[in-house]
Structure formats: structure tokens, C-alpha cells
Amino acid sequence: MTMRVAKTVCDPGRLPGSKNRLQHCLLFCLALVISGLVPATSHAHPISVSQENVYVKRDKVLISMQIYVEDLYFFQKLEPDEQNIVSQAKIKKAIEQHKQFLLDRLQVRDINGERLQGKVVSVDDSSVKPEGVAMSDLMQFTLVFELEFPLKTPPEFLTFSQELVDSSAGFPALVQFNLKQEGSETPYAVSMKPREPQTIRFNWDHPPLAPDASEADWQKWLKDRREETLGITSYGTIYSFLYIEDFEVRHEILIPLATLESFFTLDKKDPDFLSVAEQEASRDKIAEYFAKSNPVEIDGITVKPVVSRLDFYGLDFKDFAKPAEKKRVSVANARVGIILTYSTKGTPDTVKVTWDMFNRSVWSVESVCFAFDESFRPVFSKLERNSEFQWNNPGRKVSLDVNPVAVTLQPRPLWTIPVVSGLGFLLCVMMCLSQVRRKNSRKRTLTVAGVVFLVSLLCLPLAQVSFASPLQPVPEISGEKAEVVFKTLHKNIYRSFDYHTDSDVFDALAKSAEGSFLETLYRQINQSLKMQEQGGAISRVTDVNWESIELQPRPGPEVEGSLDERSFAVKATWTVAGTVEHWGHIHTRTNKYQGIFFLEPKDGVWKLTGMELLDEERLPFKTRLREVKVEAPVEETPVETSEPAPSKKTADKSSP
Numbered sequence: 001m002t003m004r005v006a007k008t009v010c011d012p013g014r015l016p017g018s019k020n021r022l023q024h025c026l027l028f029c030l031a032l033v034i035s036g037l038v039p040a041t042s043h044a045h046p047i048s049v050s051q052e053n054v055y056v057k058r059d060k061v062l063i064s065m066q067i068y069v070e071d072l073y074f075f076q077k078l079e080p081d082e083q084n085i086v087s088q089a090k091i092k093k094a095i096e097q098h099k100q101f102l103l104d105r106l107q108v109r110d111i112n113g114e115r116l117q118g119k120v121v122s123v124d125d126s127s128v129k130p131e132g133v134a135m136s137d138l139m140q141f142t143l144v145f146e147l148e149f150p151l152k153t154p155p156e157f158l159t160f161s162q163e164l165v166d167s168s169a170g171f172p173a174l175v176q177f178n179l180k181q182e183g184s185e186t187p188y189a190v191s192m193k194p195r196e197p198q199t200i201r202f203n204w205d206h207p208p209l210a211p212d213a214s215e216a217d218w219q220k221w222l223k224d225r226r227e228e229t230l231g232i233t234s235y236g237t238i239y240s241f242l243y244i245e246d247f248e249v250r251h252e253i254l255i256p257l258a259t260l261e262s263f264f265t266l267d268k269k270d271p272d273f274l275s276v277a278e279q280e281a282s283r284d285k286i287a288e289y290f291a292k293s294n295p296v297e298i299d300g301i302t303v304k305p306v307v308s309r310l311d312f313y314g315l316d317f318k319d320f321a322k323p324a325e326k327k328r329v330s331v332a333n334a335r336v337g338i339i340l341t342y343s344t345k346g347t348p349d350t351v352k353v354t355w356d357m358f359n360r361s362v363w364s365v366e367s368v369c370f371a372f373d374e375s376f377r378p379v380f381s382k383l384e385r386n387s388e389f390q391w392n393n394p395g396r397k398v399s400l401d402v403n404p405v406a407v408t409l410q411p412r413p414l415w416t417i418p419v420v421s422g423l424g425f426l427l428c429v430m431m432c433l434s435q436v437r438r439k440n441s442r443k444r445t446l447t448v449a450g451v452v453f454l455v456s457l458l459c460l461p462l463a464q465v466s467f468a469s470p471l472q473p474v475p476e477i478s479g480e481k482a483e484v485v486f487k488t489l490h491k492n493i494y495r496s497f498d499y500h501t502d503s504d505v506f507d508a509l510a511k512s513a514e515g516s517f518l519e520t521l522y523r524q525i526n527q528s529l530k531m532q533e534q535g536g537a538i539s540r541v542t543d544v545n546w547e548s549i550e551l552q553p554r555p556g557p558e559v560e561g562s563l564d565e566r567s568f569a570v571k572a573t574w575t576v577a578g579t580v581e582h583w584g585h586i587h588t589r590t591n592k593y594q595g596i597f598f599l600e601p602k603d604g605v606w607k608l609t610g611m612e613l614l615d616e617e618r619l620p621f622k623t624r625l626r627e628v629k630v631e632a633p634v635e636e637t638p639v640e641t642s643e644p645a646p647s648k649k650t651a652d653k654s655s656p
Contacts, residue, residue, distance in 0.1 A: 050066065051067075052177050053065075055182070058154040058204065059150065064146055065144070069086070069128065070139050085132045085134055102147065103120065109197075109330065112314065114330075118149035120145055121147070125143050156201065159198070159332050160179075160192070161192070161195065162175045174192070175192045179200060186209065198236060232583065236258075237256070242367060242371075244391055246398040247344055247345075248341055249342040257331050257336055260286070272330065273328050273329065293357050298350070299350055304342075308339045312324055313334060313335045314327065324337075352389070353378070364384070371391050407606055482549075483551075486570045486572065493509065493512055493513065494576065496509045497526070497540075506522065515609060521608070540579050544575070544577075570597050575590055584628075588621070596614065
């Protein structure tokens with residue numbers, strides 16, 4: 001028995017993936033050593049290894065379970081006679097009992113986690129002879145149980161698991177799981193341990209290619225598969241994405257619910273499902289656990305994270321940047337997505353991430369780090385004692401220059417007239433002229449005129465009226481200069497939203513906009529940057545393009561604040577591209593606008609003081625995978641030991 005198990009588990013052809021082979025070999029060799037220390041009595045429990053071959057058709061799932069008669073001895077408690085022989089009758093009775101045992105312990109679940117109801121259609125026990133089987137020969141005889149699980153529709157997802165032994169059992173039970181999809185000869189093979197579900201996705205229009213298909217065809221199939229699933233191709237794997245940006249560091253973790261419960265147990269009435277109310281009740285517990293796990297140091301200081309997102313996802317959910325629909329989820333195939341945000345004051349100099357979430361199910365985790373234009377693939381491994389990743393700034397510093405635009409267009413000279421004094425002087429002159437021919441009242445009139453003149457002198461600083469000199473032409477900005485000024489201010493407006501706090505955004509906007517229009521502009525642009533497809537997430541502006549900019553006639557008096565004759569207006573048509581990036585893929589929304597902007601000189605610089613939006617159009621929404629510029633191929637990201645990935649060519653092709 002021991003030699004059979006050692007050979008089966010450590011056979012490279014049976015257990016693909018070099019790292020996984022090593023880890024499983026170590027685990028089972030350790031188990032063999034432990035079992036070797038136990039005396040070989042009739043009550044000893046060695047390792048149980050079975051073969052489960054699965055064939056998935058559009059209308060049913062066929063399972064061929066090959067076991068040894070020895071398994072009946074352990075699971076159905078066969079008793080030998082005085083000659084140490086197990087009779088054929090006892091074996092047949094145990095077979096009948098084992099039918100229901102397999103239906104109970106070999107679980108097949110649909111996309112919602114509901115168990116499929118199956119039946120045993122046949123048992124091949126031809127190897128068992130009428131004289132029975134000696135206890136020493138139990139390994140020499142095999143039984144094949146044929147199980148059938150009907151399907152109503154061709155499945156997109158199926159989740160397989162085995163619980164051949166209870167959690168309290170003193171010996172492990174390993175199932176060599178092999179699956180083929182109808183229409184494909186390429187198998188999916190994995191060593192399945194108890195309570196570690198395997199979820200498989202099926203594409204009935206494009207099933208896995210034949211093993212002898214060309215490398216180019218396989219690469220295209222893998223590329224299409226990654227795009228269909230937005231890069232999340234495994235359903236039992238922990239995904240880790242690190243984003244290093246100018247004002248924050250984000251750690252986004254997607255973890256199977258079954259794996260999460262290997263670290264701590266969530267309260268639930270039904271052991272197979274987590275209700276919406278139970279999800280809400282568990283949020284604080286999960287958030288608290290992750291806030292303390294996987295510490296992040298920024299510039300040498302451990303920073304506490306803010307849990308900005310925590311969602312429960314079913315199998316039918318692909319775009320994890322969206323908020324998840326609130327519904328009951330299956331413990332066997334649901335996943336939890338959590339986003340931890342670490343704020344920074346600017347571009348960090350160093351970022352160090354430590355992964356300390358290891359246990360019997362999680363031995364290593366491959367992550368992807370996006371630091372501006374660079375990409376990295378840190379591997380956190382318990383076996384290799386490698387649990388840290390550090391990023392060092394190559395010299396990048398945050399540059400959000402939002403500089404004001406100086407006004408170089410000179411105004412006409414101002415003429416100033418003192419209205420009260422002018423009228424007084426005019427009155428004095430008229431009074432003096434009226435007394436030329438009069439002699440009797442001349443003295444009194446001149447006295448009054450003198451008083452009026454004195455008062456007029458005192459009123460010189462009061463009631464003055466200023467206006468541009470009519471002797472010079474009105475200054476007009478050229479179309480070329482107007483375009484340069486507008487483009488600079490317009491781009492400054494969008495660049496201001498690269499800041500993360502409202503106060504910083506307002507301070508930056510104030511360099512390019514003025515007055516009540518400042519707050520209006522903030523609300524309008526902030527709303528336009530929200531991606532409704534991503535649950536209202538604020539996108540990051542990546543590109544502003546102007547299709548046309550036309551200088552408009554001078555604003556009239558109806559435009560509030562247009563007092564400076566150098567003010568001008570432009571009619572512009574432009575597009576704004578914004579992105580939201582999470583979980584290794586990028587969503588891009590491009591909006592097209594047309595509007596009239598009013599610009600005025602304010603304190604020696606140009607400011608936007610008003611806008612009239614004429615048209616708005618949302619262009620098609622696009623999603624693409626973030627390119628990882630490293631040597632490792634994308635389809636291998638990420639893999640951890642709880643779900644071995646097939647090796648070489650057949651390995652990458654093995655998951656339907």
C-alpha cells in the first residue's frame with residue numbers, strides 16, 4: 001500500500017506543475033513517514049487513493065469511480081472470517097452500501113452551488129471471485145462505480161469536491177481527479193483533497209483544443225479565454241494585485257470563500273451557503289482580519305489600510321470592479337473580493353508588502369504588482385521562506401503642474417472723469433458767465449461760485465467714472481493665442497482631479513477657474529468622471545483631445561462678470577478618456593462634449609468664468625487586460641498550491 005501511494009502521488013506525469021509536485025510529494029512523504037511509525041495492525045489507517053474520471057456532456061455528468069476493495073474495508077468496515085478471507089457476499093453487501101456513500105461524498109454543484117442529484121447506474125465487480133478476497137490481497141482487486149448526474153442545460157460551471165473522510169479522520173483521502181469535456185480530448189487533471197473544491201468553466205462553443213493542436217492555436221485559445229474571464233481564469237486560486245500610484249497604494253485580493261474559511265470560520269446556519277444577512281454580519285470580521293494581515297510599509301512606516309471594497313461574488317460574476325449583486329452565495333464556489341487602500345502624501349520612495357496568510361491550504365501565492373509603467377510578479381512562498389516584496393522608486397516624483405496662464409494682452413489706457421467735481425466746475429463757469437452783464441448781484445453770485453468751486457475740488461476723489469480711451473482700438477486676442485490659453489486651462493481642469501482629496505482638487509481648480517463657476521465646474525466634471533458601468537467609480541482622466549476650438553464673438557453684458565474688454569469665448573468640441581483599473585483589467589469610458597467657455601483676465605491671469613454645455617455623447621465602453629511586461633506568461637497568473645495547474649503545454653490547456 002505504501003509503495004503504491006508513494007508512486008502515485010509523486011509521479012510527475014500524474015501531478016502536473018513542478019512546484020505543486022514538490023509540495024504534494026513532501027506532504028505525502030511526511031504522511032507516509034508518520035504512517036510508518038504506526039504498527040501495521042488491522043486498525044491502522046493508511047492513505048486512501050481513488051481514481052475519479054469525469055466526462056461532462058451537455059445533458060449529464062458521467063463519473064467513473066475506481067476504488068480498491070481495500071477501500072470497502074475502511075469505509076464499510078468489512079470483517080474477514082477465521083481464515084482472514086472476506087467473502088464475496090460481504091463484499092457485494094458493502095458495494096450496495098458504498099453506492100449511497102459515494103453519492104453523499106462525491107459532490108457535484110451547479111453555478112449557484114446547488115448539489116446535483118445523481119444515481120449509481122452500474123458497478124463493475126467482476127474482479128471479485130466467488131471464493132472471496134484474502135485480506136493480504138485487498139489491493140489487488142478493483143471496483144468501478146459508474147455514477148450519472150442529469151443536467152437540464154449545458155453547464156457553464158460545475159464544482160466538484162470530495163469528502164470521503166470526515167475532518168476528524170486519522171488518515172487522508174486523495175482522489176486523482178481527471179475530467180474531459182464532450183468535444184475535447186484534452187483532460188483536466190488534479191489531485192483533489194477533501195473539502196478543497198475544484199470549479200471548472202465550460203465553453204461549449206469553443207472547448208479545449210486537441211492535445212496535438214499547434215502552439216499558435218493554443219495561444220489564441222488561451223488569449224480568448226483570458227479575455228472572456230477578464231484574466232481571472234482560476235476559481236480556486238487566490239489572486240493578489242498590488243497598485244502603486246502617486247497618492248495611494250492598493251492591495252486587491254480575490255480569495256475563494258472556501259479558502260478564506262480555512263483561516264477562520266464564518267457564522268452560518270447552512271454549512272453550504274452564506275445568506276445575504278450572514279454576509280453583512282461577517283463584513284466586520286473579514287475586514288478586521290485583512291486589516292491586520294499582510295502588512296504594508298510605505299517609506300519605512302507601517303500604514304493602516306482602509307477597506308474600500310468588500311464584496312461576495314458568485315461564479316457568474318466576471319467584472320470584479322463592479323459592486324456585486326446581493327444574493328446568497330455557495331461556500332464551495334463563491335469568492336470574496338477585498339480592496340485595501342493605503343494613502344500616501346505623494347509618490348512613495350519604498351513600498352514593502354509582507355504576505356503572512358499561510359496555512360495547510362495556502363503554501364504560496366503569486367501576485368502581480370503594477371507600479372506606474374512597470375510590472376512585477378512577486379511570489380510569496382512559505383516553503384521557500386519568501387514572504388516579502390519591496391518596490392523601490394526609480395526616481396519618479398509626482399508632477400501635477402496646474403500653473404496659471406498669465407495675461408499678456410494689454411488693455412487700452414483708462415480715462416477717468418470725476419462726475420460730481422466736473423458738474424461743479426461746469427456750474428461755476430456758467431455762473432461766472434451769467435454775471436458778465438449784471439453788476440448789482442455780481443458779488444453775491446461770485447461768492448456762491450467760489451463755494452461751488454471749493455466743494456468741487458473737495459469732491460475730486462468721489463464719483464469718478466473710468467472708461468477705456470476711445471482714441472485706441474479695442475484689444476482683441478488672436479485665434480491662435482485664444483486656443484493656446486483655452487487648451488492650457490481646460491487641461492488644468494482635468495488634471496486637478498488627479499488629486500485625491502476635495503480640498504486639493506479645489507485648490508488646483510482655483511488656479512484655472514473663478515467665482516461661483518468653480519463649484520459648478522467641480523460638480524459637473526466629478527459627475528462626468530463617474531462610470532455607471534463600474535458602480536459609480538470615479539475614473540482617472542488619461543487623455544483629453546480637442547477636435548475643434550473656435551473663437552466666438554465677444555461676450556455680451558448678459559454674461560456675468562465679463563467687464564474686462566479683453567475677455568473672450570471659445571466654442572470647443574473635445575473628448576475625455578477616463579479609466580478605472582482593478583483586478584488586472586482596465587475599463588475605459590470616452591465621452592464627447594461640445595460647449596462654449598468664457599474666459600476673463602483675473603488678477604493678471606486667465607480664468608474660466610462660465611460654460612454653456614451644448615452637447616454630450618457617451619462613446620462605447622471598452623475593457624482590456626492590463627499588459628504585464630514581465631517574462632512569465634499571463635496565463636500562469638496567479639497559481640497557489642491549493643489548486644495545482646497543469647504543466648507544460650497540456651497543463652495550460654487542461655482547464656476547460
